[in-house]
Amino acid sequence: MTHPEWQEALDAYVNGDLEAQERERLLEHLHGCAGCRGEAEALTRIIKEAALLPRTIEPPPHLWWRIQESLADMPAEAPVTPITRSLSSRLRLAFAGAALVAVFGAAIWIAPRRHETGVTTAAARTDSLGPDVTVISNDAKSQPSEWAQMIWSLERESLTAEQAVFTGLAGHVDAAALARASEVEPALRALDTAINETAEAMRLEPKNSMLAKTLTGYYERKLELLRMAARLASGSWA
Amino acid sequence: MVSGRTSVLDLDENELIAGLRSGDERALEALYRLHAGRVYGLGLRLTADPSRAEEIVQDVFLQAWRRIGSFQGRSRFSTWLYRLTVNRALDTMRKDSAGRREALEFESFDRPTRDKPVETTMDLESAIQSLPDGARVVFVLHDVEGYRHEEIAALSGIAPGTSKAQLFRARRLLRARLGKPNP
Numbered sequence: 496m497t498h499p500e501w502q503e504a505l506d507a508y509v510n511g512d513l514e515a516q517e518r519e520r521l522l523e524h525l526h527g528c529a530g531c532r533g534e535a536e537a538l539t540r541i542i543k544e545a546a547l548l549p550r551t552i553e554p555p556p557h558l559w560w561r562i563q564e565s566l567a568d569m570p571a572e573a574p575v576t577p578i579t580r581s582l583s584s585r586l587r588l589a590f591a592g593a594a595l596v597a598v599f600g601a602a603i604w605i606a607p608r609r610h611e612t613g614v615t616t617a618a619a620r621t622d623s624l625g626p627d628v629t630v631i632s633n634d635a636k637s638q639p640s641e642w643a644q645m646i647w648s649l650e651r652e653s654l655t656a657e658q659a660v661f662t663g664l665a666g667h668v669d670a671a672a673l674a675r676a677s678e679v680e681p682a683l684r685a686l687d688t689a690i691n692e693t694a695e696a697m698r699l700e701p702k703n704s705m706l707a708k709t710l711t712g713y714y715e716r717k718l719e720l721l722r723m724a725a726r727l728a729s730g731s732w733a
Numbered sequence: 734m735v736s737g738r739t740s741v742l743d744l745d746e747n748e749l750i751a752g753l754r755s756g757d758e759r760a761l762e763a764l765y766r767l768h769a770g771r772v773y774g775l776g777l778r779l780t781a782d783p784s785r786a787e788e789i790v791q792d793v794f795l796q797a798w799r800r801i802g803s804f805q806g807r808s809r810f811s812t813w814l815y816r817l818t819v820n821r822a823l824d825t826m827r828k829d830s831a832g833r834r835e836a837l838e839f840e841s842f843d844r845p846t847r848d849k850p851v852e853t854t855m856d857l858e859s860a861i862q863s864l865p866d867g868a869r870v871v872f873v874l875h876d877v878e879g880y881r882h883e884e885i886a887a888l889s890g891i892a893p894g895t896s897k898a899q900l901f902r903a904r905r906l907l908r909a910r911l912g913k914p915n916p
Contacts, residue, residue, distance in 0.1 A: 506901040506904075509904075534908070537908045538904050538905075538908055541857070541907050541911065542876055542904070544857050545857065545861075545872070545876035546876065546877070546879075548857065548858065548877055549774070550770075550771050550774055550775075550878075551770035551771050551774050552770060552774035552777055552778075553770050553773070554769050554770065554772075554773035554786075554787065555787065558769070558773075558787055558791065559762065559765055559769070561787075561791055562761075562765065562790075562791050562794050562795065563758075563762075565791065565795055566761070566795070566798065678883055679883060681881055681883050681884050682881075682886055682887035682893075683887075685816070685884050688808070688813075688816065689816075689820070689887075689888075691805070692800065695800065695803035696800065696803070712890070716887060716890065
């Protein structure tokens with residue numbers, strides 16, 4: 496029999512997330528409780544076995560032929576210039592400045608992102624964002640479309656949120672707060688990749704509303720994460 | 734361009750990617766031979782449906798062919814490809830859920846679901862396939878593939894806390910389905 500009151504601690508324990516004091520208490524309990532001990536062992540075994548599962552499963556042999564048939568109907572696009580952008584040196588310096596040097600950990604996890612992320616730009620520029628920040632436009636001579644303006648607006652919001660992260664980091668040299676904030680970083684990287692890919696797809700299919708919706712969703716998630724990082728960095732959310 | 738005199742199997746991945754960028758179908762085939770097993774395995778484990786997994790493999794490699802221009806080389810090609818796979822699998826599952834007029838059970842970890850009846854014992858692979866969608870996706874991405882909760886959250890649109898809760902739920906369901914050796 497297991498004890499429900501120990502379940503949360505057991506989950507954290509097998510995950511390696513239990514703090515030392517709690518861990519000692521749990522181990523003491525496990526010493527005298529065969530049910531919970533068995534549960535812990537079984538969960539640990541599942542985790543180990545899952546990690547050892549073969550990553551590769553051979554697909555059916557006919558699959559490549561199906562792909563080849565599809566290729567015949569879908570010639571490759573002309574080579575596409577990779578997406579580049581945006582928050583390059585001027586903005587980065589404006590936001591971070593000397594604070595990043597002082598807050599040693601921050602530069603490691605945020606600065607590299609700034610020139611990795613972004614949306615292809617072509618036309619309209621905005622003085623308020625500086626010359627490095629431009630908005631998506633499929634036609635450099637035309638006005639930005641409605642979706643481009645919407646995405647521009649989201650992009651600006653994300654810049655503001657990133658600024659808040661920097662401000663928070665500049666005000667705190669608390670290593671624990673930095674570590675908490677940096678946990679958001681892998682998810683931000685993933686979102687930036689998704690934003691890049693979707694923006695590139697939109698460049699090829701500018702009237703695809705599904706892509707615009709997807710891109711908007713990615714930006715909204717990015718904004719949530721940045722706000723979370725800002726709170727973590729400023730210490731307002733332990 | 735992949736040289737006609739060289740077998741694509743002799744080329745390294747960077748050369749194959751260059752071949753792909755120039756529209757060389759043999760480069761795509763070589764990359765397929767290198768990565769299809771992993772893409773299929775990931776698609777199969779995420780969807781628990783072999784025919785869906787086949788569709789995912791097909792779509793992912795066609796996307797790679799069409800959208801190689803968006804691959805900037807900052808991550809490994811395999812990382813980019815597997816992320817396409819996860820995105821494609823999650824999209825498929827969302828569409829399937831919508832077709833059934835059910836939400837993908839990411840948020841429903843605390844209510845009864847369509848879990849299958851507990852069986853005496855199963856192997857781990859079968860037990861994973863029997864998990865509810867939300868729990869299975871998180872378990873596969875976290876415990877099998879090594880993604881972090883924050884990455885899972887970003888990919889699937891759930892909160893990191895929900896991802897953790899789904900993971901614990903998945904492990905307990907697996908533990909029940911794999912049998913209970915303890916007294």
